[in-house]
Amino acid sequence: MAREVELTIGYNDRLSTVRRTIPDDEPPPWDATTTLRVVGKPVPRIDARAKVTGAAKYTRDITLPGMLYGVIVRSPYAAARIRAVDTSVAERMPGVRAVHVLDRSQVRFQGHEIAAVAAETLEQAEDAARAIRIDYEPGPFVVTLAQAMRPDAPVVMSGATPGGGGHVRAPTGIVRAALAWAAEGPAQHGNVFGPSDRSLFGKNRGDVDQALRTADAIVEQEFYTPVQTHSCLETHCAIAYWEQKDRLVVYCGAKSVTDARAELADHFGLPHSHVRVTNQLIGGHFGTKGSSLPYAAIAAHLARKAGRPVKIALSRKEEHLVGGNRPLNRMRARVAGTRDGVLTAIDMVNHGSAGAGFGAGASGPFFSIYDCGNVRVAEYDVLMNTGPGCAFRAPGHPQGAFALEVAIDMLCERLGQDPVEFRLRNSCGRTPWRADELRIGAERIGWKERRNPRAGAGTGPIKRGIGVANSVWYSVYNPGAQVEVQINKDGSVIAFTSTSAPGGGEGTVIAQAIAEELGLNVEHIEVRLANSDYPYSPAPGGSKLTGTVTPPARQAAYRAKQTLLRHAARKLGVPVETLTVQPGGRIVAQSGQTLEWREACALLPGGKTAAIGERPDDYSGPASVFPSLSMGHDLVAGVQFAEVTVDERIGRVTVERIVAVQDCGRVFNPLLAESQVQGGIINALSFGLFEERVIDELEGRMLNPDFLFYKLAGPREMPVIETVLLNVYHGQSNTDARNLGEPAKVATIAAIVNAIYNATGAWITELPITPARVLAALAARDQHTRA
Numbered sequence: 001m002a003r004e005v006e007l008t009i010g011y012n013d014r015l016s017t018v019r020r021t022i023p024d025d026e027p028p029p030w031d032a033t034t035t036l037r038v039v040g041k042p043v044p045r046i047d048a049r050a051k052v053t054g055a056a057k058y059t060r061d062i063t064l065p066g067m068l069y070g071v072i073v074r075s076p077y078a079a080a081r082i083r084a085v086d087t088s089v090a091e092r093m094p095g096v097r098a099v100h101v102l103d104r105s106q107v108r109f110q111g112h113e114i115a116a117v118a119a120e121t122l123e124q125a126e127d128a129a130r131a132i133r134i135d136y137e138p139g140p141f142v143v144t145l146a147q148a149m150r151p152d153a154p155v156v157m158s159g160a161t162p163g164g165g166g167h168v169r170a171p172t173g174i175v176r177a178a179l180a181w182a183a184e185g186p187a188q189h190g191n192v193f194g195p196s197d198r199s200l201f202g203k204n205r206g207d208v209d210q211a212l213r214t215a216d217a218i219v220e221q222e223f224y225t226p227v228q229t230h231s232c233l234e235t236h237c238a239i240a241y242w243e244q245k246d247r248l249v250v251y252c253g254a255k256s257v258t259d260a261r262a263e264l265a266d267h268f269g270l271p272h273s274h275v276r277v278t279n280q281l282i283g284g285h286f287g288t289k290g291s292s293l294p295y296a297a298i299a300a301h302l303a304r305k306a307g308r309p310v311k312i313a314l315s316r317k318e319e320h321l322v323g324g325n326r327p328l329n330r331m332r333a334r335v336a337g338t339r340d341g342v343l344t345a346i347d348m349v350n351h352g353s354a355g356a357g358f359g360a361g362a363s364g365p366f367f368s369i370y371d372c373g374n375v376r377v378a379e380y381d382v383l384m385n386t387g388p389g390c391a392f393r394a395p396g397h398p399q400g401a402f403a404l405e406v407a408i409d410m411l412c413e414r415l416g417q418d419p420v421e422f423r424l425r426n427s428c429g430r431t432p433w434r435a436d437e438l439r440i441g442a443e444r445i446g447w448k449e450r451r452n453p454r455a456g457a458g459t460g461p462i463k464r465g466i467g468v469a470n471s472v473w474y475s476v477y478n479p480g481a482q483v484e485v486q487i488n489k490d491g492s493v494i495a496f497t498s499t500s501a502p503g504g505g506e507g508t509v510i511a512q513a514i515a516e517e518l519g520l521n522v523e524h525i526e527v528r529l530a531n532s533d534y535p536y537s538p539a540p541g542g543s544k545l546t547g548t549v550t551p552p553a554r555q556a557a558y559r560a561k562q563t564l565l566r567h568a569a570r571k572l573g574v575p576v577e578t579l580t581v582q583p584g585g586r587i588v589a590q591s592g593q594t595l596e597w598r599e600a601c602a603l604l605p606g607g608k609t610a611a612i613g614e615r616p617d618d619y620s621g622p623a624s625v626f627p628s629l630s631m632g633h634d635l636v637a638g639v640q641f642a643e644v645t646v647d648e649r650i651g652r653v654t655v656e657r658i659v660a661v662q663d664c665g666r667v668f669n670p671l672l673a674e675s676q677v678q679g680g681i682i683n684a685l686s687f688g689l690f691e692e693r694v695i696d697e698l699e700g701r702m703l704n705p706d707f708l709f710y711k712l713a714g715p716r717e718m719p720v721i722e723t724v725l726l727n728v729y730h731g732q733s734n735t736d737a738r739n740l741g742e743p744a745k746v747a748t749i750a751a752i753v754n755a756i757y758n759a760t761g762a763w764i765t766e767l768p769i770t771p772a773r774v775l776a777a778l779a780a781r782d783q784h785t786r787a
Contacts, residue, residue, distance in 0.1 A: 007031040007731035011433045011663070018731055020619040027517065027558035029619075030666070030736055032729040037583060038516040039735070042671035046508045046522060047281070047501070057280045059237040059253050060313050067239065068097055070302050070312040071125040072295065073115040073132050074321070075107040078385035078700025079141035079154070082107065082114065086133040090117055093131060095124035098305035100298060107136070108156060108356045109387050110701050111321030113294050118302040118310045141385035143695045145330055145353055148191040148384045156191050156356060156383035192351070193358070194380030201474070202367025206374030211345035215336035217414040218345075223333060223403035224766040227355075227693040228326040230392060231712060234283020235319040238296035241309035248275045252296045253282045253289050255500045256539030260292035261532040267297050278531040282502040286683070287391035287541060288324035289502075320705035324390035325693065327352045327360035331403040335410075341417045343426040345374045348403070352396075353382040354389030362400035365746070368472045368635060369404065371429035385700055391541060394473065394742035398684055398749055402767070405469040405750030409757065413453070419468050419754065420447055423639075427470055431637035433728050434470065437661040438639050440724055441468070444659045445641035453758050461649045464656075465759025469750035471638035471662075473743035475732070476544040479622070481615040482535035483549055485514055485556035487564055489607045491585075491598040493518065493525050495556075497549060499537040500530040504741060505672040506540055506549075512669060513550040513735055517557035519581040520597070535612055543636075543739035546668055548615055550735040555613030563611070567603040568595050618732035634730045638662040638743040640681070642751035643719075646759045648778055651771030655685060655719040655752055663728040665738025670725060673740055677723045680744025686713035688749035689769050 001024035008017050008031045015032055022029065030036065050056040087099045098118040107114070115132050119125035140154035147153060187194070197204045212218060238252035248270065254260035257277040265275045277296075282289065295312050303310040314323065334347035352360025363377040412419045420442050428435040442448075450466045484496040495510055507527035515522045528534065537549050561581060568587045569576035578590040585597025643657040660677050667673050690711040694703045704710040729736055753764045762777035 005029060008033045009729045009731040011726060011728040012436055020731055022619055023616055025559065027554055027734050029731065029734045031731055036516055038512050038522060039668055040666065041669070043508060043512055043522050043669055044671065045505050046511055046527065058234050058283050059239065059251050059279050060234060062239055062251055064239060064241065064309040067309040067311055068118040068120060068302070068306055069122040069125045070116055070118045070299055070310045071122070071129040072113050072298060072312065072318070073117070073129045073134070074318070075110060075112040075114055075136070076701070077107055077136055077138050078110050078143055079139040080107040081105060081137040081139060083135040083137055085115055087115065089133070090128040090131040093124065093128045095120035096128045097308065098302045098310070100301045100305065102294070102298075109385050111318060111387055113298065116298045116302055116312070118306050141700045142191065143384055143386055143700050144697055145328065145351060145382055145384070147697070148353065148382050149351065151190065153190055156385055191383040192380050193383075195378035197376070197378060199361050199363045199367070199379065201364040202375070204376045208345050208347050208374045208376040211374040212334070212336050212347070215344050216339045217411060218334060218336045219407050219410040219414060220332065220334045221407055221410060221765060223331045223406065225329045225399040225402060226691070226767060227328045227386075227389070228392065228687045228691045229320050229693060229710065230286045230288040230324055231707075231710070232284035232286065232288065232319070235314040235316060236289060236295050236323055237311070237313040238292065238299045239309055239311045240296060240300035240303045242304055246270060246274055248300055250275070250277045250292065250296050250300065251279055252277060252292050253279055253285070254292045254296070255282060255285045255289045255502060255541060257500060257530050257532040258498050258536055259290070259539065260296065263292050264297060264300065267293065268300070276532055279500060280530065282500050285502045285541070286393045287395065290390060290539065290541065316707065317705040320693070320710065321702060322387045324392070325355070325387060326392035326687070327354040327389040329360060329362045329399040331362055331399065333403045333407040335404070335407045337411050337415055339415060341415065341422055341425050343370055343372045343408075343422070346370065346372050346376070346404070348377045350377070351380045351382055353384050355384050355386035357388030357390070359389060359395065362396040362403070364397050365400040365404045365472055369401070369470050370427050372426065386695065393680065393683060393745050397472070397742065397746045398687060401469060401471065401746045402749045402753065405747065406753050406763070406765070409467070409754045410763065423468070423470055431635050433663055433726060434637040434639065437637060437663070437726060438468075441639050441641045441659050441661040444722060444724065445643060445657070447641070451758060453761050461647055463646045463648060463759035465644055465646070465755045465757065467642045467644070467751045467754030467756070467758055469640055469747040469754060471640065471743045471747035473543060473636040473638070473739050473746065475547065475618070475634045475636065475738055476542045477548040477615065477618070478538040478544060479615055479617050481537040481548045481552055482612050483510065483537065483553040483556050484535050484610055484612045485553065485560045486608055486610040487560050487601060487604065489601055489604050491601045493520065495525060495527045495553060496534040497529060497537040497553070498532055498534040499540055499545060499549060502540055504540060504545070504676060505669065506545055508672060509546050509550055509668050509737075510553045513554040514557040517554050518561055519583050519585045543742040546737040547665065547733065547739055550668065550737050551733040552613035552615045554734055556611045557613070559611035559613065560609055563609040564600055564604070568600045571595065571603055620732060634732070634738070636663060636739050636743050638747060640747040640751045642748070642755040644752060644755040644759060646756055646774065648760065651774035651778070653689065653752070653756060653769055653774060655689070655717070657720045657722065658748065658751070659722045659724070660744065661724040661726060662740065662744060663726040663738070664740035665728060665730055666736040667725045667727050668735070668737050673725050674723045676740045677744040678721050680741065681721055681748050682713060682718065684745040684748035685717065685719070685752070688752055688767055689713065689717070692768050
């Protein structure tokens with residue numbers, strides 16, 4: 001059954017009404033006219049006190065009775081054949097309780113897992129791991145893009161396919177969906193797979209060659225971005241034990257405990273009901289920790305052999321080698337336009353590498369940001385003998401936006417167009433609210449006072465500049481996600497759902513949705529997460545969590561409330577439709593009779609009532625062919641402006657200020673939203689200015705698998721970040737929440753690079769923006785000027 005409702009949608013003063021068909025038992029959707037008491041307010045995180053006092057427990061903090069410590073033995077070689085593994089010495093060493101050898105004959109990257117040992121102490125396990133003797137036959141390898149693309153290059157994996165099995169780590173979430181496009185049959189030439197002319201985010205359109213022929217200006221430029229490792233505060237960790245011979249319990253930091261349960265059940269040939277996976281908190285994931293394999297499975301193998309719990313916690317070096325990474329990309333971008341400021345063509349060829357894995361696309365921004373009718377991409381995956389990549393906050397988008405948005409500014413320079421005005425004309429068709437974001441950001445940053453880069457660099461060694469770049473993300477959600485709400489006889493309210501909590505305030509938004517529906521305060525709602533026995537909800541990735549779980553949370557609260565109101569109506573002797581729930585949970589009848597929240601809850605027979613809410617498709621239906629990862633009809637936009645200073649004497653770039661104007665549907669919690677924007681900007685700034693995995697081309701080994709030589713941005717590098725949040729009401733779910741974590745990272749690097757050009761007249765086309773690269777760009781500028 002369904003019913004029609006009229007909703008007010010839009011943004012700022014640009015509002016209109018639409019009619020939507022919604023499920024009959026759906027609560028009345030909140031729209032642009034709804035006044036809310038809890039949602040939309042800066043509510044502190046419900047787990048904040050536990051985290052800042054140290055009471056919060058992460059998987060690494062857990063110690064079980066009789067627990068052993070596991071260590072994984074890894075290959076030091078980038079490529080090798082394993083001829084034999086001798087564990088006899090290790091098995092006899094003090095404290096050793098179990099040894100496990102993986103069924104593996106071929107090594108394809110440094111850090112590839114071969115064996116593992118469990119002992120009474122970590123030190124004993126490490127000693128025993130060193131005692132395992134492995135007979136390797138080292139083979140040829142490729143660890144750079146240039147090496148891997150040579151016609152005579154050693155083949156990393158023959159017969160490999162995107163999304164296939166074998167030694168390629170199983171992709172998850174949005175990366176898995178994107179690979180479904182690539183799996184339609186890209187050709188393999190050695191280590192190169194492709195080209196693919198489509199992705200999850202779009203496909204080629206128009207006639208690019210004709211548009212190039214008729215353009216007044218064309219810019220063609222190559223851009224390069226290196227590998228970025230996730231560098232989560234908490235490394236991958238798992239504790240496994242067997243309750244019975246065929247019942248496995250695992251604590252692990254996997255962002256989806258339900259996916260981890262399925263992986264482990266399939267790995268051990270168990271019914272899913274015989275595996276329980278849980279965690280309390282995750283110390284960050286940013287896209288990694290999408291799988292429990294192989295580390296949790298190895299812990300379970302050791303635990304089964306030892307008959308005791310086993311903990312495996314990856315070291316920082318291991319995390320850098322095998323914990324996942326953002327793929328590297330070499331992108332050739334071409335953009336073309338006319339003198340009157342119309343973007344007429346976008347063309348991109350990308351060769352990306354996720355190491356011994358797939359998913360190095362970067363085409364999303366090329367398809368999605370601009371209204372251009374002629375867009376062509378050709379994407380290639382290049383295999384290398386390095387640790388497999390995986391999803392990383394806005395997969396492919398910071399790289400793609402860096403190439404596209406810098407090329408757009410180059411085109412503006414060629415055409416004599418103002419970069420903001422050019423974006424106003426060409427990027428606001430599908431996302432009309434982007435125009436407001438551009439205008440707001442331009443005013444906040446002082447765009448009118450921006451220096452004209454054609455006027456020269458000015459006097460003095462310290463140059464100051466301002467740049468702009470567009471962002472984009474997508475309305476991603478998981479239909480079928482569930483939340484259970486339980487109202488107890490004592491008035492307490494508990495919510496259950498299986499999603500994890502990596503630090504984005506997941507439990508807080510769920511509590512807000514429920515508290516708003518029940519008329520309570522957030523502190524009255526207990527939220528229990530990350531247990532595979534709880535109702536299904538997805539991993540907090542793809543920026544989809546708030547838009548996925550708040551609608552079923554509210555729906556479940558609404559359904560449980562109806563049961564409570566029926567009992568209250570019988571008690572008061574009034575029709576149930578005459579009752580409303582007021583702030584504080586007080587139930588008020590039109591006749592003036594009232595029941596306090598606890599009084600009403602005391603009427604519940606059996607001590608409680610519970611209801612499950614389930615996320616339906618958006619009211620207008622899904623816009624994606626992937627049933628497990630629906631894409632809404634609406635994009636998430638966003639604009640960032642950067643102000644930088646450049647010391648031309650030493651090539652040092654200082655990011656002084658970032659102004660981020662961001663939409664995310666209904667802003668559910670401004671405090672959390674601002675934190676997400678700040679986190680995305682910090683992560684992007686670190687990627688753009690500092691982070692770079694360095695591989696020894698002769699040995700095939702990572703040279704900086706630590707935080708001493710793998711540089712991350714710190715407090716001294718932080719700019720002033722000014723966040724402006726824009727409510728955009730789409731009327732597609734009962735809470736109208738959208739996505740935020742990803743788009744906050746997409747535009748930052750490009751805005752910084754465009755600001756560097758505004759300051760100095762020098763273009764940066766390779767990341768990270770080290771002093772050496774800045775000085776080289778300045779030298780190229782000076783040489784061009786003299787010519």
